[in-house]
Every structure is written in C-alpha cells, then in structure tokens.
Amino acid sequence: MKRSTNYCIAAIGVVLSLSLGGCGSAPSRQAAVPVPVEPVAPVLLDEQTRSDFSLATSALAAGRLEEAERMLVALTVAHPDLYGPYANLGIVYAREGNVESAEKALQKAITLKPGAVETYNQLGILYRNAGRFEDARKAYERALEIDPKYANAQLNIGILYDLYLLDYKNAAKHYKRYQRLVPEKDEEVSMWIADLKRRQ
Numbered sequence: 001m002k003r004s005t006n007y008c009i010a011a012i013g014v015v016l017s018l019s020l021g022g023c024g025s026a027p028s029r030q031a032a033v034p035v036p037v038e039p040v041a042p043v044l045l046d047e048q049t050r051s052d053f054s055l056a057t058s059a060l061a062a063g064r065l066e067e068a069e070r071m072l073v074a075l076t077v078a079h080p081d082l083y084g085p086y087a088n089l090g091i092v093y094a095r096e097g098n099v100e101s102a103e104k105a106l107q108k109a110i111t112l113k114p115g116a117v118e119t120y121n122q123l124g125i126l127y128r129n130a131g132r133f134e135d136a137r138k139a140y141e142r143a144l145e146i147d148p149k150y151a152n153a154q155l156n157i158g159i160l161y162d163l164y165l166l167d168y169k170n171a172a173k174h175y176k177r178y179q180r181l182v183p184e185k186d187e188e189v190s191m192w193i194a195d196l197k198r199r200q
Contacts, residue, residue: 076089094129168199
C-alpha cells in the first residue's frame with residue numbers, strides 16, 4: 001500500500017509527510033502493511049537553513065541516504081537546538097540499519113521537542129523493526145497520549161498488536177480509531193478488521 005505525498009503547515013512548523021509501503025515478518029497480509037515515514041521540519045531560522053533542510057529532506061525522500069546524512073549532520077552542528085534535523089537523521093540511520101544511532105538521534109529530537117508525535121511514531125517503527133515490541137508499544141502510546149487523533153500512530157499500534165503482540169482485541173480497537181480519523185475509509189484496513197472478528 002502506498003500513501004500519497006502531501007504537505008501541510010502546522011503551527012509548530014512545516015511537516016513533510018511521506019507515507020511509504022513497508023514489509024515485516026508475519027505471513028498473509030504482511031506485504032501490504034503500511035509503514036508511515038514522516039520527515040519532520042521545524043520552524044527554520046533563515047532562507048539558507050530552509051534551503052539546506054529542503055535539500056536534505058529531498059535527498060532522504062529520493063533514497064540518497066549518504067547525501068541526506070551528510071547534510072543533516074551539518075544542520076545539527078550549525079543548529080543544535082532544532083529538532084527536525086535530528087528527527088530526519090534518525091530516519092536516515094534507521095534506513096541504513098543503524099538502530100543505535102537512529103535511537104540516539106530520535107531521542108535527541110524528542111528532548112528538543114517533547115510534543116512531536118511524529119518522532120514518537122518513528123521511534124515506534126524503529127523499535128518494532130528491531131523486534132523491541134514492548135518499547136514500540138510505549139512509543140506509539142506516548143504519541144497517542146499527546147495526540148489521540150494522530151492517525152499514523154493509531155494504525156501502527158494496531159499493526160503491532162495484530163501481527164506482533166497477537167492482541168486482536170486491541171488491534172481491532174486501534175484499526176477502528178484509525179478508520180474514524182482518515183478522510184476516506186481504508187478498504188484494506190476494513191478487511192483486516194473483518195479478519196480479526198473471524199479470528200476472535
């Protein structure tokens with residue numbers, strides 16, 4: 001499943017949403033499980049910084065990880081108080097398979113901006129892919145404590161409960177919440193909910 005790229009302006013900054021398809025380890029439906037990936041940009045200080053950040057996120061979106069990493073590291077050095085470069089650097093490291101560096105970068109982003117639900121969501125994805133399912137659950141739950149209407153975390157915690165924790169009741173609950181939050185009903189998630197009813 002692929003989600004379309006969209007841009008939205010938030011009071012706390014610019015959010016570049018890139019929802020990409022991903023895979024896991026459970027059978028049957030797993031190949032269709034979406035893994036939202038959302039590079040997050042803060043309110044940036046000047047035109048040059050905005051340009052540098054835009055180039056870095058464009059490189060990340062295009063899969064040019066070394067280029068994105070180099071530019072994002074430079075941004076963290078020039079602007080150590082901005083959470084966006086750290087959040088995106090965490091995504092780069094995660095894609096490179098460097099779990100330890102990804103976790104450090106995401107945790108640094110959270111320290112700088114504790115209310116950034118997108119960063120907790122990324123941390124949950126990182127932990128889930130590393131097999132740290134309880135840590136993933138806590139990260140998603142923290143995102144939902146901050147914003148219960150954050151659809152991606154509702155979806156991801158549903159997937160976690162469904163395919164990894166085998167808690168079908170909670171999986172169905174979060175899938176249904178996700179369906180209520182998205183503009184159009186996701187037919188694939190509707191099928192997952194129906195399948196959970198049969199299994200329960």
